[in-house]
Amino acid sequence: MTVLKLRRGILVALALVFCLNGAVAMHAQSxxxxxxxxxxxxxxxxxxxxxxxxxxxxxxxxxxxxxxxxxxxxxxxxxxxxxxxxxxxxxxxxxxxxxxxxxxxxxxxxxxxxxxxxxxxxxxxxSAVPAVDTTSYDVGGVVEQAQIEDLPIQNRQYLALALLTPGTTQAASRSFYSNVQSGGGVYYYANGFYWDGVSNQQTEEGDPRQNIPEDSVAEFKTYTASMPADLGWAMGGFTTVVSKSGTNKIHGDVFEYYRDTALTADTSFDKATELAEHTGSPLYKRNQWGGSIGGPILKDRIHYYGAFERTQATTSWTLFEPAGSAAAADYASLLGTFQHPSHDQLLTVRVDDDLKPNQQLFFRYSQEWQLSTANGCGGQTTAYCYDGEFPRKAYVVGHTWEPKPNMVNEARFQYAYISYELGPYNTPIPTKPEQLANPIYSQNVSLAYDFPSLSFGHNYAAVGVESRWQVNDSLTIQKGAHSIKIGADVSYIPYIDSDDLNLNGTYTFLTDQPFDDTPATEAKLSNPYQFTQNAIPQIFYLPSTQQSYFVEDSWRVKPNLTVNAGLRYDLQRGASFLDTYTPNTTTEPVIPGEGNPHDRGDYHNVGPRVGVSWDPFKKGNDVIRAGYGIYYNFIQTELQESEKLNFKNCNISLTTGIAPAGTPPNHVLPYPNPYNGLSVTDYCSTTPLTVATLSPYLQNPYMHQFSLGYSRQLGKDLSLSVDGLYNRGLRDYKIYDLNIPANYPANTARPDPTFYQINQNASTSANEYKGFYVKFDKRLSHRYMYTASYALSSSHDNNPHQAPTNYNNLGEDWGPAQFDQRNALVLSGSVDLPYRIQVGGIYSLRSNLPFSVTTSTLSPNMFPVNTNADGTAQYVPGTTRDQGNRGINYAAINAYRADLDANVNPYMSACRSGVAPGTGSCLSTNLGPKSIASTGYNDFDLHISVIAYKHNSLQLKIVGQAFDLFGTENNLTINTAPTTNSFGAATSGNNVQIGELAAQFSF
Missing domain, CATH: 2.60.40.1120 (Carboxypeptidase-like, regulatory domain)
Known part of the structure; x- marks a missing residue:
């Protein structure tokens, strides 16, 4: 499919959207x-x-x-x-x-x-709305305005409160995106996000596109299973957000939240680093300030609402060498502690207009400006660290029309934009992909120097730009006991990506030498061992479309029985399958297994959904509900980029042999010009290439979701919900080397000598999820509210998006998913006390995450050969994937370590005889569960406020918040290398004991 055909296809889809109601009416679903x-x-x-x-x-x-x-x-x-x-x-x-x-x-x-x-x-x-909805069959929970206002939220990011809903987790670790996984037992990229009825998601990786000012969020709902047919392109959970509108009264607020070094405790990892680097607690200052205002433009008709907030922080990073070492003298002028500023600025403006009694118009503009500096700098490196800006914006227009009393049409249009703009640390940040191919900019991507004790340079830049043109329309018709909804949702998503990774090369030296990043010391460097370079900037265009068409009927069969049946069809074209790509077979070799990209695509994504809700006692207090559906996921753009880069790189690696001391080197690598005046491209690697391709049979992954639940209203504002889930996911992709040697390791010859690896993405991954949820929910009344949720779950998969660990036994990859937390308890609540004091808190307790024990270190008896020709680390004999914290076979690990000691460890005999081992030591062979640091999560956050002044609608509130109040160190990562005596030790952790002071004036 060409780009022209892709655009024609989107125009046809858009025409179908508008034909649903015969009028170009646009409205963001409210x-x-x-x-x-x-x-x-x-x-x-x-x-x-x-x-x-x-x-x-x-x-x-x-x-x-x-x-x-x-x-x-x-x-x-x-x-x-x-x-x-x-x-x-x-x-x-x-x-x-x-x-x-x-x-x-x-x-x-x-x-x-x-x-x-x-x-x-x-x-x-x-009257009042009952605490239990007896006509709903979905599994999820609403977070209302009182919870957003009265519970502690780190960084004022509303989505953190999705964790109040059982079945959500925070196991993902994302750099500048949200890390909430909202259900289904799958990864972050399988979640969906809607804001006012349009997508708030990027296709590059599947994350939320924009952060939202907390003041502009009216409420949101997170579905963990059984969402209706008008929501899709997510096989996991889904979060829908509704933004605030203005009212007939002018209202708003201004606020300031403040943190600094004195209010923030250091983790044990921070303290160890500070002690080693002699820096003490680093500088830290953080201000989060902003405000909101809403009111009438024309009473009872036109209203406005706007919210703005800015978070700015200053921290520091240190370039360090041990005091007194030769390296500290060699690089003295470069070492030190440097400031690390960042900011994130959010703006949302919304206008609502009741055009007529049966028509409403709505417009929303939102923007985010984000800066993050010195990412990856510190310790002994500045190479590949970067400064980054992440601008994002969206324009949304919508229209609601009631042509008849029993008919409502909602249409909406969105243009959205997001980019990441990364430049080498302390250099100008690029703003457009084309800049990276321009010598005027690319000179900022400097030559890098890699010494044994220091990596220094500015050698990484990248720009990715994604926009979204979205139109959707839904028509709801009430006919007797039926509520019928039909609609379509279409997006055209242009995407362009580029990078200058190591564009001007890196010299590697085997000895430390005096260096201060000036021409004088650069000229004196000698005897480089290696030079590597990616000599050609990479720029590629990856447009795609997402189309969805649905119909559903909510049928009130009886006053106490509702049946919801729906059908959804999802179609994705373009970059997801690279069906716009034509290989150049006249100058490039044909890749086995690639097939014809124009024949690719998945046209079979029909997803039935059905749900039943039954009030058995006809009193409105109880509901038994069940749901089943097939939910498809879109394929992320970034995961398919590599096929377009085949044969486009110029990878250079020049190495000199180093002879024994006192003899001339085997070969002198020219410095500072490694090419002796020849063209750079004359040195492009001619070794067999590693290439990537997509399977001709690649398909959209999908999930079968089954749910069964019961809810009961225990009081006017108190309810209990119990849910059981079973999900079975299929067709996520894994990566297979099609050029793996047959009968390896006996045979090491690859079938096609033109290539090294031929890595194909194929739809063969699977997962299974079982969950049991319990939730008590007390809505705000009588001055207090609370929730108590518990999830018992099990999530298994075969390591999607990764290559098999052992091609001879693919079953070894089946095991607990990386984010499989068996038990999760979340308690939250707030209470209004005398003297205008309000207290709110959240307590979270989650069990350990699993881990794998893999190694490439061979032992003669237990692990004599690596069974993967690509050198992939293998599971320690006797173990399989992610058994750590899931009943791992410690006897197998101890036997493997003993075999290393007996046959490989050069210090074994000295250790066994009691002689000091010198620079090495024997491996402990008495490992057990107590040898492994916890990866569980135990946290209590507290919010206390007092109204210091109040007069009519004017109010001044003083706020104090503490996150991880009890100072529990929640480890993020542990050492999983079985060849070290620090195996199982924690290597990084979450922040501990963050204090925050705030003032908020509302009117």
Missing amino acids: GQADVQGVVTDVSGSIVVKAQVVLTNTDNGEKRTVTTASDGRYSIPTVAPGHYSLTITAPTFSPETINGLVIQLDNHVNQNVTLQAGNATQSITVQ
């Missing part, structure tokens, strides 16, 4: 909630053509419908907020029901009994 019921008189007879008006009491927006011939009314697609319901009919007294607080995805059943009377005899009653 919520999935609905209100319905039956209107009767005191005798139980139905009241036909009664007028039902739903009014948003915050902004005056009204929705009007009439009851049908069966007395039923239904108001679909209601935004979260505070509402009243007024019902009028001839010969009856009007009735107004106040106090309806509707959350995202609520299905509110409000039956009404009218009293005989006239229009002057109005009746007003107070």
Whole structure:
């Protein structure tokens, strides 16, 4: 498929979206909630053509419908907020029901009994939305405004509160993205994110595209299973966010959150580094400030809301050599401690306009400016460390139209943009991919120098730009007991990526030499051992499309029984399969197994979904629910880039042999010009290439999701939910070397001598997830609220996106997933105390993560040969994948270590005879579970605030927060190398005991 065909395809898809309603109406979906019921008189007879008006009491927006011939009314697609319901009919007294607080995805059943009377005899009653939704079948949870305001949130990132929902975890480690995995027993790239009804996700890796100011988040819902058919392209969990709108009153706030060195404790790893480098606690200062304002432009019609916040921090990093060492003298002018500033700035502006009683218009603009410096600098290196900017923005326009009282059309349009712009540390940051091919910029990517004690240089730059043009439309029709929804969602996603990795080369020296990054000392360097270079900038264009079409019907079979059936079709084209790519077979060798890219693609992604919810006692307090669905995942752009880079690189590696001391070197590597005046490309490597390709049968991965649950309302604001899940995932990809030698290690010859490795991505990965969730949820009332959630789960897979460890036994890769935390307990709550004091807290307890024990160090008896011709580290004999913390065979590890000591370790005899081992030591052979540091998570965060001043709507609040209050060191990584005596020791950890002070003035 050519780019031209790709664009034509997207135009056809867009035309289909608009044809759903015959009008170009655009609206960002405001919520999935609905209100319905039956209107009767005191005798139980139905009241036909009664007028039902739903009014948003915050902004005056009204929705009007009439009851049908069966007395039923239904108001679909209601935004979260505070509402009243007024019902009028001839010969009856009007009735107004106040106090309806509707959350995202609520299905509110409000039956009404009218009293005989006239229009002057109005009746007003107070009602509330039940704590249990008896018509919903999904598994998940809503985080409401009170929790966002009153619970401690590190960095004011709302998504951290998704962890209040059982089945979510925080096991992923992401550099500048969110690390919440929201369900399904799969990785971060399998989650979905919507903001006001449009995608807030990037296709490069699958992360959330933009952070959102906390003040602009009204509430959000995280689905961990059984989401409806209008949500997709995620085989794991899904999070939908609704932003705040203005009301008829001007309201807003300004705030400042502050941290510094005195409020932040150091981890044991920090302390060890500070002691070794003689730096003491490093400089740390952090300010997070901003505000919001919303109100009317035209009362009851046009409203605005805006939020802004900026986080700026200054830390430091140290380039260090041990005091008194020769290296410390060689590099003295480069060593020291340097500042490390960063900032993240967020802005959101939203305007809502009630054009007519049956039409609403909405516009949102959001932007993020992020700077991060000196990433990867420190210790003994500046090579490959970088400064980065990450600009992001989105424009969203939407329109809601009710052409008939029983029909609502929602359409929405989005243009979004995100890029990462990385430049060598302390040099100008590039802003466009084309700059990396321009000599004017690429001179900033300097020559690098790699000494035994120091790696120094500025040799990494990269720019990736992704935009999204999205249109979606959904039409909801209420017909009797049926709520039918049909829609389409189409995105065109251009993406361009580039890098200058080691563009001007790196010299490697086997000895330390005086060096201060000046021409004088550079000229004096001598006897380089190696020179490497990637001499050609890499720039490639990878556009793609995502198309989805769906229909679903929520059928109220009986007042206590609802059946939801849906069908969704997902289609992805372009970069995901590289079907826009044509190999150049006239100048490049044909890659075995590549096939014709234009024949690639997955057209079979039909996903049925069905759910049942049943109130067995017909009292509105209980619901038994079940769901099943097939959920497809999109293929991330970054994971498929490498095929376009085949044969485009110019990799250079020049090495000199080093003769024994006192003799001339075998070969002198020219310095500072390794090419002796010849063209750089004359030295491109001619060794057999390692290439990458996609399987002709590559398909979108998908998940079968099964859920069964029960919820009960224990009180007006208290509910209990219990859910069981079983998920089976298929067709995620693994990487296979198609050029692996047959009968290896007896035969080392590769089948195709033109290539070294031929790494093919094939849809053969699988996973299995079992989960049991329990949650108590007490909504805010009587001055307190709380949640208590527990998840018992098991997640297994065969190591997706990785090559097999042992081609002779593929089953060795099946085991616990890397993020498999068997037990997770999260407690949260807040209470309003006397004297205007409010206290909130979150306690999290999660069990250990698993790990694998792999090695490339051979032992003569237990591990005489590496069974992988590509040199991949193998599981220690007697173990398989991720058995660490999952009943690993320590006897096998001890036997392997004993075999190393007996046959390989040169200090073995000295150790065994009791003689001091000198520079080495024997390996301990009495390892057991207590030898392994914990990778569990134990954390308590606390929020305390006091209202220092209050007058009418004016309020000054003083806030204190503490994260990891008890100072528990939660280890992030441990040493898993079985050939070291530090095996099992922790190597890095989370921050401990972060204190924060804040002031917030609201009006």
